[in-house]
Amino acid sequence: MRLRPGHVLVNGALAVLSAATLFPLAWMLMASLMAPGEASQFPPPLWPKSPSLANYRQLFEAHGIARQAANSLAVAVAATLLSLAFNLSAGYAFAKLPFAGRERLFRALLGALVIPGQVAMMPLFLLLKQMGLVNTYAGALVPWLASVFGIFLVRQYAQGIPDDLLEAARIDGAGEWRIFTAIVLPLLKPIIVTLAVLVFLGSWNDFMWPLIVLTDRDLQTLPVALAGLSREHVQDTELMMAGSVLTVAPVLILFLVLQRHYMKGLLMGSVK
Amino acid sequence: MNRRLAGWVFVAPALAAIAVFFVGPVLAALAMSLTDFDIYALADWRNLRFVGFDNYVALLRNPLFWQALLNTCIFVVLGVPLSIGASLGAALLLHSPMARLQGFFRTALFAPVVTTLVAVAVVWRYLFHTRYGLLNHALDAIGIAPVDWLGDPLWAMPAIVLLSVWKNFGYNMVILLAGLQAIPEDLYEAARLDGARRWALFRHITLPTLAPMLLVVSILTMAGHFQLFAEPYVMTQGGPAQRTVTVLYLMYEEGFKWWSLGSASAVAFVLFAIMFAITLLQLKVSRTQAGR
Numbered sequence: 001m002r003l004r005p006g007h008v009l010v011n012g013a014l015a016v017l018s019a020a021t022l023f024p025l026a027w028m029l030m031a032s033l034m035a036p037g038e039a040s041q042f043p044p045p046l047w048p049k050s051p052s053l054a055n056y057r058q059l060f061e062a063h064g065i066a067r068q069a070a071n072s073l074a075v076a077v078a079a080t081l082l083s084l085a086f087n088l089s090a091g092y093a094f095a096k097l098p099f100a101g102r103e104r105l106f107r108a109l110l111g112a113l114v115i116p117g118q119v120a121m122m123p124l125f126l127l128l129k130q131m132g133l134v135n136t137y138a139g140a141l142v143p144w145l146a147s148v149f150g151i152f153l154v155r156q157y158a159q160g161i162p163d164d165l166l167e168a169a170r171i172d173g174a175g176e177w178r179i180f181t182a183i184v185l186p187l188l189k190p191i192i193v194t195l196a197v198l199v200f201l202g203s204w205n206d207f208m209w210p211l212i213v214l215t216d217r218d219l220q221t222l223p224v225a226l227a228g229l230s231r232e233h234v235q236d237t238e239l240m241m242a243g244s245v246l247t248v249a250p251v252l253i254l255f256l257v258l259q260r261h262y263m264k265g266l267l268m269g270s271v272k
Numbered sequence: 273m274n275r276r277l278a279g280w281v282f283v284a285p286a287l288a289a290i291a292v293f294f295v296g297p298v299l300a301a302l303a304m305s306l307t308d309f310d311i312y313a314l315a316d317w318r319n320l321r322f323v324g325f326d327n328y329v330a331l332l333r334n335p336l337f338w339q340a341l342l343n344t345c346i347f348v349v350l351g352v353p354l355s356i357g358a359s360l361g362a363a364l365l366l367h368s369p370m371a372r373l374q375g376f377f378r379t380a381l382f383a384p385v386v387t388t389l390v391a392v393a394v395v396w397r398y399l400f401h402t403r404y405g406l407l408n409h410a411l412d413a414i415g416i417a418p419v420d421w422l423g424d425p426l427w428a429m430p431a432i433v434l435l436s437v438w439k440n441f442g443y444n445m446v447i448l449l450a451g452l453q454a455i456p457e458d459l460y461e462a463a464r465l466d467g468a469r470r471w472a473l474f475r476h477i478t479l480p481t482l483a484p485m486l487l488v489v490s491i492l493t494m495a496g497h498f499q500l501f502a503e504p505y506v507m508t509q510g511g512p513a514q515r516t517v518t519v520l521y522l523m524y525e526e527g528f529k530w531w532s533l534g535s536a537s538a539v540a541f542v543l544f545a546i547m548f549a550i551t552l553l554q555l556k557v558s559r560t561q562a563g564r
Contacts, residue, residue: 010370017362018380021438025383027406028395040404090286099279109290114548115298116499118520119540122533123300124293126314142293146286176278205388207502208520212528223390227506230394237398244391255386259379262386266443267450 025248032056032241039237055242065246067218068225072204072247075137075221079144079203080196086146087195091154092184096161097176106155109148117143118208125212139213140221144203149269150195156268157191158184194265197258201251222247301537309534327538337539339514340522341546343429347518348497351433355497356490358437359444364478366445367452378449382442389439393506396435397422400507425513432503432516440496444489451485452478487558491551498547519543 031039033051059065093099094106124142125134133139161184169179185192207223214220220228226243233239255262305327312319331337362381366374384392399407400421408418421431459477468476479486501520504510510517510525519539527536 004370007370007372010365010368011372014365014371014373014377017365018377021381021384021442024392024395024399024438025387027399028392031398039398040401042404044404044406044409046406086286086289089282093279093282097275097279097282099276099283102279105283105287112290112295114551116495116540116544116547117294118499118523119301119537119544120294120297122309122527122537122540123297123304125528126533127293127297127300145289145293148290151286170275176275176282180282201386205386207390207505208524211505212524223388226388226394227390227502230397230506231509237404240394240398244388244394247388247391251386251388252383255383256379263446266446 025252028241028244028248031238032245034238034241036236036238039241040235055239056246058239059242059246063229065222065225065243068220068222069246071137071214071219072221072223073250075140075210076200076204078137078141080200082141083144083147083150083199084192084196087150087154088185088188088192089180090146091151092158092180092188094151094155095158096163096166096184109151113148121209121212128213134213135216135219137219140210140219143209144199150199153195153198153265153268154188154191158188161187190261190264193258194261194268197254197262198265201255201262204251301540304534305537305541307534309532309537311531314531314533323534327535328542330535331538331542336514336517337519337522340517340519343515344498344500344518344520346429347433347436347500348494350430351436351497352490352494354433355437355441355493356444356486358441359448359489360486362441362445363448363452364474366449378446382446384439385442387439389502390506392439393435393503396431396438397507400431422508423512425515428508428512428516432500432507435503435507436497436500440493444493447489448482448485451482455481483558483562487554491554494550494554495547498543 027046030047032055033048033053034045035049035052035054038045038049094102128134128139128142133142165183166179169183174182204221205223206221207227210221210224211227214224217225217228222243226240226247229243230240306322306324307313308321308323308326310319365371366378366381371377399405402408402418402420402423405421407421412418419427421427455478459481460473463473463477499520500518501524504516504518504521505524508516510521520543523536523539523543526532526539
């Protein structure tokens with residue numbers, strides 16, 4: 001292949017742009033391996049002089065970050081399972097089970113998307129306070145139960161299921177619930193993975209609602225704990241970078257592994 | 273169980289959850305914004321009074337609200353075009369037939385989107401450090417004097433815009449890339465036969481074909497930008513000189529720091545009204561342009 005100026009220009013631009021985009025993440029990792037105070041020198045170093053995991057050790061031993069990491073994992077896993085439980089059957093029904101007022105109801109749900117979620121936060125907090133759910137995992141999970149986006153995603157995919165298949169099962173005498181669990185769910189597998197990845201990443205990264213509803217340090221998720229730590233430990237650059245790596249790495253790795261499913265969900269959601 | 277009944281049974285749990293935990297609270301927020309719900313009412317509901325539009329009037333008289341609205345608008349006006357511009361630029365580069373390793377570059381450019389906002393805001397706070405931050409170090413190399421990014425009232429919001437563009441451009445990039453890939457190659461071929469140059473192809477084929485998608489992308493991006501909260505919470509705490517207090521930041525402080533939940537609900541509804549109005553305006557403008 002001949003090297004043409006166009007090739008050099010396009011690929012050079014992509015390489016520079018990618019390097020600039022990845023740089024903050026790479027620096028985060030490098031600084032997390034530095035000795036305390038090492039990053040705050042002039043000129044600022046790019047590599048740790050003698051890489052060590054001391055900052056991570058301090059996070060676990062002195063700050064008990066394992067607790068918050070476990071909270072994050074528990075909330076994200078539960079949010080994922082709950083959102084699947086609520087959205088799959090609803091999305092399938094909106095696609096394949098005709099019932100009175102279905103189309104109007106679906107349009108109303110889509111219309112509700114224009115309302116920013118934060119509008120609901122003040123009364124939702126009071127409601128959960130009444131129910132005794134403030135400062136519980138359940139309180140943090142409530143917004144993830146059912147979502148218009150999730151229902152929409154499943155509906156889009158479920159519309160591709162051939163009606164003949166469902167009719168044949170009905171003629172064979174299968175009930176609607178049996179058809180859903182035995183025939184529909186296996187067919188929905190790809191969108192189940194997609195929705196699961198989106199909800200897991202979304203709930204892991206979520207900040208404002210957990211910040212409001214989880215004030216007890218032992219219940220906080222990593223982003224909330226990290227925001228609190230970063231206010232107390234402004235000077236401890238290296239320690240904060242270790243905390244950031246700990247927060248970002250799980251979702252970044254999960255994304256890299258399941259990238260195809262994530263992108264599919266993103267593109268299906270964007271054509272609404 | 274017949275099919276019609278089954279439909280209702282299948283959607284019931286999701287609808288109930290949405291009704292109880294979203295629609296109900298939204299309506300309650302509207303009612304709450306007409307009351308003086310504060311820390312006393314939180315302790316005992318009997319202290320709750322109906323105050324009509326007092327919260328809204330007080331808000332319009334509160335200079336901090338106007339400052340927050342101005343700050344948010346600055347973020348939207350700077351951030352949305354920069355972000356979509358970066359997305360479109362990166363998508364065009366990736367779409368170029370000359371590009372190699374597209375999968376790798378796409379993943380690299382998209383990576384910030386899936387990262388945790390709080391964590392990368394913490395990272396950027398150090399990159400923005402006046403003395404030890406690598407951004408100033410890089411600027412120094414090309415002869416630009418150090419900027420006190422997060423301490424200077426003039427630069428704090430642009431710094432947050434920079435972080436936000438870095439964090440978000442990959443999202444729209446992927447959507448626009450899919451849009452570019454969907455444009456039939458014949459269109460370009462025909463125009464090339466007519467002797468059209470590259471810029472003309474972009475101007476007369478790519479942009480018009482992509483226009484509906486750009487509209488959706490810009491509406492969603494703008495809605496997202498109006499909801500700026502975590503970045504100022506982590507990086508500047510609203511400072512310096514309240515230049516990074518956003519509308520949502522104000523809502524959070526009113527509601528969950530001072531427990532003025534009535535007033536916070538009013539802030540939320542004003543934000544909703546503004547976002548709604550701007551979305552309608554965008555749709556209207558695009559329709560008149562399309563009709564021309």
